[in-house]
Every structure is written in structure tokens, then in C-alpha cells.
Amino acid sequence: MENSTSLVGWKRSHHLNELNISHNNQTVILMGWVQNRRDHGNLIFIDLRDREGQTQIVLDPAYAEEAHKLGEGIRSEFVLAAKGQVRPRPEGMINENLATGKIEVLVKELKILNACESLPFQIQSQIEAGETIRLKHRYLDLRRPSVKSNIMTRIKFVKAMRKALEDQGFLDIETPTLYKSTPEGAREFVVPSRINPGDFYALPQSPQLFKQVLMVAGFERYYQVVKCFRDEDLRADRQPEFTQIDCEMSWEEAEGIMQAMESAVSQATTELTGKNINSPFPKMTYSEAMENYGCDKPDTRFDLHLINISKIVASSDFKVFSGAINTGGIVNCIRIPKGGQFTRKDLDELTEFVQLHGAKGMAWAKIQEGEGADSWQSPFSKFLLDTVIDEINQLSGAEPGDLIVFGAGSYKNTKASLAALRLKLGEKLNLYDEHQLNYLWITDFPLMEKDERGKMAALHHPFTAPRPDDIPLLETDPEKALASAFDLVLNGNEVGGGSVRIHDQELQKKVFRAIGLTEEEAESKFGFLLEALKFGAPPHGGLAFGLDRLIMILTGEKSIREVITFPKTNKGTCLMTNAPNKVTGEELRDLHIRVHKLESE
RNA sequence: GGGGGAGUAGUUAAGUUGGUUAUAACGCCGGCCUGUCACGCCGGAGGCCGCGGGUUCAAGUCCCGUCUCUCCCGCCA
Numbered sequence: 038m039e040n041s042t043s044l045v046g047w048k049r050s051h052h053l054n055e056l057n058i059s060h061n062n063q064t065v066i067l068m069g070w071v072q073n074r075r076d077h078g079n080l081i082f083i084d085l086r087d088r089e090g091q092t093q094i095v096l097d098p099a100y101a102e103e104a105h106k107l108g109e110g111i112r113s114e115f116v117l118a119a120k121g122q123v124r125p126r127p128e129g130m131i132n133e134n135l136a137t138g139k140i141e142v143l144v145k146e147l148k149i150l151n152a153c154e155s156l157p158f159q160i161q162s163q164i165e166a167g168e169t170i171r172l173k174h175r176y177l178d179l180r181r182p183s184v185k186s187n188i189m190t191r192i193k194f195v196k197a198m199r200k201a202l203e204d205q206g207f208l209d210i211e212t213p214t215l216y217k218s219t220p221e222g223a224r225e226f227v228v229p230s231r232i233n234p235g236d237f238y239a240l241p242q243s244p245q246l247f248k249q250v251l252m253v254a255g256f257e258r259y260y261q262v263v264k265c266f267r268d269e270d271l272r273a274d275r276q277p278e279f280t281q282i283d284c285e286m287s288w289e290e291a292e293g294i295m296q297a298m299e300s301a302v303s304q305a306t307t308e309l310t311g312k313n314i315n316s317p318f319p320k321m322t323y324s325e326a327m328e329n330y331g332c333d334k335p336d337t338r339f340d341l342h343l344i345n346i347s348k349i350v351a352s353s354d355f356k357v358f359s360g361a362i363n364t365g366g367i368v369n370c371i372r373i374p375k376g377g378q379f380t381r382k383d384l385d386e387l388t389e390f391v392q393l394h395g396a397k398g399m400a401w402a403k404i405q406e407g408e409g410a411d412s413w414q415s416p417f418s419k420f421l422l423d424t425v426i427d428e429i430n431q432l433s434g435a436e437p438g439d440l441i442v443f444g445a446g447s448y449k450n451t452k453a454s455l456a457a458l459r460l461k462l463g464e465k466l467n468l469y470d471e472h473q474l475n476y477l478w479i480t481d482f483p484l485m486e487k488d489e490r491g492k493m494a495a496l497h498h499p500f501t502a503p504r505p506d507d508i509p510l511l512e513t514d515p516e517k518a519l520a521s522a523f524d525l526v527l528n529g530n531e532v533g534g535g536s537v538r539i540h541d542q543e544l545q546k547k548v549f550r551a552i553g554l555t556e557e558e559a560e561s562k563f564g565f566l567l568e569a570l571k572f573g574a575p576p577h578g579g580l581a582f583g584l585d586r587l588i589m590i591l592t593g594e595k596s597i598r599e600v601i602t603f604p605k606t607n608k609g610t611c612l613m614t615n616a617p618n619k620v621t622g623e624e625l626r627d628l629h630i631r632v633h634k635l636e637s638e
Numbered sequence: 639g640g641g642g643g644a645g646u647a648g649u650u651a652a653g654u655u656g657g658u659u660a661u662a663a664c665g666c667c668g669g670c671c672u673g674u675c676a677c678g679c680c681g682g683a684g685g686c687c688g689c690g691g692g693u694u695c696a697a698g699u700c701c702c703g704u705c706u707c708u709c710c711c712g713c714c715a
Contacts, residue, residue: 097672
């Protein structure tokens with residue numbers, strides 16, 4: 038038998054998850070990788086794996102001598118084609134863990150289509166190699182069933198989303214990737230223009246303005262599964278290029294947009310997980326979320342609310358509290374049921390943790406039987422009146438055995454640190470079901486906020502419409518104006534952001550003015566939008582889903598790198614291709630670019 | 639830009655107070671084995687202890703620097 042590595046006339050008949058007892062006696066041709074080889078001296082068993090599954094093939098020298106001879110040289114991840122006959126496994130030899138475990142294929146003819154060197158790591162779900170080596174050999178990593186299944190989940194979800202959106206009349210329309218630089222918000226990736234010396238394109242942070250223009254163009258409903266780019270530092274849930282399912286629709290107010298989006302994402306989630314999810318999704322206003330959870334993306338799978346006690350302790354003798362309030366800050370606390378058992382070490386750890394998130398410290402009180410100061414075992418109970426302590430106990434619902442922790446300071450730091458603490462406690466105390474999926478809408482965001490330099494900036498983006506009632510505030514008290522904006526939150530992660538857009542040119546100009554853009558700046562950055570709005574722009578709005586994060590949560594992964602085929606490292610490099618890299622002087626000359634010599638060179 | 643963790647065989651890890659030839663599992667190589675399925679049994683090879691410097695009679699271990707991976711803060715309209 039000639040053992041060519043090409044297929045010459047061989048055609049695969051089945052995937053490796055397909056065969057069962059009903060195929061008994063059929064002659065089949067299988068192709069795949071060697072997951073495992075068990076050589077019994079005479080009989081050789083090979084687990085052959087393809088993208089769908091695994092099937093055991095048997096090499097028996099008594100049946101096919103040549104195939105068996107070839108089998109002796111076969112190693113892990115060799116690529117094989119096997120022609121043979123399906124037969125039931127002998128009594129007691131059934132593998133219940135395998136879809137094809139009731140049968141095996143007795144090989145008549147075998148082809149080694151390719152060999153494989155000894156592997157840098159084993160192709161098994163349960164063996165976790167380091168990330169460096171995994172990313173360097175991502176093609177091997179992707180062979181591992183666990184990683185492959187994440188990618189398959191992603192494909193399935195996107196397919197379901199496309200169907201749900203197209204059923205609602207959304208059209209898949211492409212927008213440019215070479216876009217215009219509009220420095221505002223996230224740092225952009227820029228691309229030099231060879232034909233226009235000194236000019237640059239930017240890669241889009243989102244196709245926001247193009248999709249709005251598509252509404253002006255009359256497409257009415259648009260969607261796109263689209264790459265977006267932000268040149269910011271990476272995180273477990275942030276990559277410099279990421280994918281959005283980007284949607285925009287005309288003739289709808291906030292409610293209609295949310296309904297359409299919720300319907301799509303709940304359908305897709307249900308189809309993917311087979312679980313009944315909590316649609317209609319609950320809604321919570323931004324201010325409620327901040328008040329009770331300290332952040333705009335609360336994980337509602339567990340309680341542990343933040344409790345505002347600013348008023349109660351404003352005039353107390355405890356300087357940490359009264360001082361915070363006198364300087365315009367707040368005092369919040371969290372009641373931790375059964376938290377009284379925390380040791381000094383636990384409390385120190387929690388204190389250190391809140392300090393990482395901007396808090397100055399963490400006050401605490403263990404609750405015991407009694408009233409007033411007697412009910413608290415706490416380093417600072419002596420500074421508080423009995424009535425104050427009773428009031429805090431009552432407001433928080435604290436019972437003996439509980440712990441109350443306190444944060445005091447600026448609004449921002451206190452909320453942020455207690456929000457982080459809340460999440461940590463939720464995890465530490467096992468307060469929620471990991472597999473639960475809690476979608477939640479956050480609504481009524483502020484339209485704009487002051488940044489650290491006191492400059493007004495759009496919270497969402499500057500094309501977000503204010504709530505109609507709040508338009509007059511733009512000129513008097515813009516910080517108070519609320520936006521027709523809404524975020525979709527899943528288990529404490531922002532997985533979508535949307536809004537009604539401004540379709541009125543004058544209103545758009547007003548908003549640009551309110552965030553401090555001069556007419557000239559507005560014109561040079563967004564002139565084309567203002568222009569388009571003059572020509573019959575319909576009311577419209579939309580939302581973009583963060584696909585990577587959604588899939589991360591739906592697969593239960595801790596990092597979006599696990600659901601992206603070729604992710605970048607924390608330094609934005611690709612370990613497989615070694616991007617980014619230097620370009621030649623000639624290329625730079627063509628692009629009219631000179632690179633400063635770095636000191637290290 | 640800042641803080642934490644990690645880097646030892648192909649891989650994952652152990653390595654005590656600084657002290658003989660740096661361990662183990664899996665993988666790899668060779669041999670045996672007709673019913674295994676993470677097969678089994680016997681044998682073997684495999685090390686720039688990330689890199690550079692320092693302290694010391696002696697460094698995987700201590701100190702300084704540096705690189706890479708990772709988590710977080712800042713940043714992410």
C-alpha cells in the first residue's frame with residue numbers, strides 16, 4: 038500500500054461524533070487527529086479526534102497487517118485517514134463517556150496524512166498550560182476541547198443573534214475600518230496615509246457615526262458584527278480589538294429600542310443555554326444603582342446593599358465620619374449577615390482591599406446582643422451616641438452575629454471601594470449561584486459629568502439625546518440633565534450600551550457647546566454628522582453588545598482571552614506572530630514617518 | 639504611569655535556615671503486552687533554575703537591576 042500524504046480519492050464519510058450502533062457493518066472513511074494511542078503489542082487502539090468528537094479506531098494485524106504496521110509509528114496529533122468497518126464493541130467494553138462509545142471502527146486501510154512533532158503541551162481540556170506557551174502555539178491550544186467549545190459557543194450565539202435581529206428587520210451593513218481621527222474618549226489606533234503625507238486614518242472605537250448616517254440614509258434598521266479598536270491598557274475583560282454586535286434603528290424611543298434588543302439577546306441566550314432567563318429584564322435607574330450598589334453595573338445575583346447613613350452620623354464625634362460629611366463626602370455601610378465570625382486577619386485583608394480601591398480605611402462593628410453601644414464590638418463605638426448606633430442597627434437590619442463595615446470619604450471613592458468590597462464579599466461568602474444569569478437594564482444615566490479637571494464631558498458619547506424634559510437644563514445646569522441612555526448589565530458586567538441619539542441639528546450643536554466644543558471644533562470633527570442631520574434625519578437610536586464579554590460570562594470564563602481565537606497579551610502583543618514589530622526604513626519613508634531613536638537602540 | 643503575583647526538565651509543579659549529584663508527575667525515547675480508552679509493566683534520556691550584576695568559602699534560595707506573563711488601580715467618549 039502506497040502511503041501518500043495526499044487524499045487521492047479518499048473522501049470523509051462521517052464526523053467523529055456521528056457513528057453509532059445503527060451504522061453497524063458500514064464501511065466508513067474517517068479523518069482526524071490522534072488524541073491517544075494505546076498499543077497492546079498486537080492490537081492498537083487509537084482515539085481519533087475531529088472538531089465534533091472522538092471515535093475509537095482499531096488496528097488488528099490479523100485483519101489488516103499493513104495498517105497495523107503503520108500504526109506502530111503513530112504518535113499524538115498525527116493526522117490520519119482511516120477506512121474501515123463500523124462494529125459494536127465487545128460485551129463490557131462500552132465507553133459511556135463517549136458519544137461513539139458503543140462502537141469502534143476496524144481499520145482496513147490507513148493513511149498518515151501528516152506527522153506531528155512532540156508537543157509543547159498536551160491537547161487535553163483538563164491540563165492547564167501557562168498562558169505564554171498556550172498563546173505562542175494558539176493553534177494547538179485551540180485544539181483543546183475546552184477552548185474549542187468556547188469558540189463554538191461564540192459562533193452559535195452570533196448565529197442566533199443574527200437570526201433574531203434579521204427576523205426583526207435589521208440589515209447587516211458594513212462600515213469602514215479606516216476611519217477619521219476624532220480624538221475624544223479612548224485613545225485611537227492611527228494608520229498613516231501614504232497618499233496623503235502627514236495625514237492619518239484612525240481605527241474606529243465603534244461605528245457610531247456611520248450607523249447614525251445609515252439611519253439618515255433610510256435603512257431604518259442596521260446591525261453589524263464588527264471589530265472595534267481602543268488603544269488603552271488591557272485587562273482580563275479588555276482587549277485592544279474587540280467585537281461588538283452593533284445595532285441601530287429608526288422610529289423608536291428608548292423603550293422600543295430596549296425591547297428589540299432584549300428580545301434578540303434573550304432569544305439568543307435561551308437558544309444557547311437552554312435555560313429560561315429572566316425576561317423581561319428588570320430595570321434600575323442609574324441613581325438607584327449608585328445608591329444601593331455603588332456602581333452602574335450591579336451584580337444583582339446577591340444583596341448586600343450599600344446603606345447611606347450620612348445623615349445619621351453627620352454630627353457624630355467620630356471625626357472619620359463627620360469629617361467626611363463636612364468636606365462634602367458621604368458615609369455608607371454594608372451589613373454582612375454572619376460576618377461576626379471574621380477574624381482580625383480577615384478584617385485587615387478587607388481593609389487593605391478597600392484601600393486598593395481608593396478608600397482611606399474601613400471601619401467595622403461586630404453586632405452582639407444588647408442595645409446602643411452594648412450591641413457593638415467596635416473600635417469606635419465609644420464615639421457614637423447610643424441612639425445613633427440603634428438607628429444604624431435598625432436601618433441595616435443588623436442582628437447579633439452580623440458585621441457592619443463602613444466607608445467614609447468622597448462620594449466617588451466611598452461608592453467605588455464599597456462596590457468592590459461588595460463583589461469580593463459576594464464571592465468570598467459564596468452568596469450567589471455562578472450559573473445564574475441576571476440581565477439588568479440600567480437607565481436614566483446623567484448626560485454628562487465633570488472630569489477631574491472640572492471639564493464637562495459626555496458620559497456615554499456626545500450624540501446621546503437628553504431626556505426631552507431635560508433639554509432646558511443643557512443651558513442652565515447641564516450636569517443635572519439625564520440622558521435617554523441605557524446599559525445592559527449581565528451578572529455585574531456591562532455587556533451593552535445604548536441610547537436614543539440626537540436627530541436634531543440644533544440640539545446636537547447645543548450638546549457640543551455644553552461639553553465645551555467650539556463651533557469650529559464641532560465642525561472639523563463632526564461636521565459631516567451635523568450636515569447629515571440637516572437633511573431629514575429620522576428619530577433613531579441603538580445599542581452595541583460587547584460580544585466578547587457576553588460569551589465570557591455565558592461560558593463561565595474569567596477572561597475574554599478564553600473566547601477570542603487569537604488574543605493579545607497584557608502588553609498588546611501577539612505571542613504567535615510577534616506583532617507589533619518594526620517596519621523597514623523604506624516602508625517608513627513611503628509613509629512619511631520618522632521614528633525617534635529610542636535610548637535603548 | 640503605579641501596586642501585587644509568577645518565571646526551575648517539553649509541560650505542570652516541589653525545592654526546608656544559603657550547603658553533596660536540583661526532585662516528582664505527565665509527556666518524550668527504547669523494550670514487553672490481543673480489549674484498552676488518562677491502558678499496564680520494565681528501562682532510559684532530558685536543566686543557561688528568565689536574563690544581567692552583587693553579597694558569600696558556597697546562591698534555584700539573599701540583595702539590586704532588567705525582561706516576559708498575569709491580576710488590579712489609573713485609563714477605557
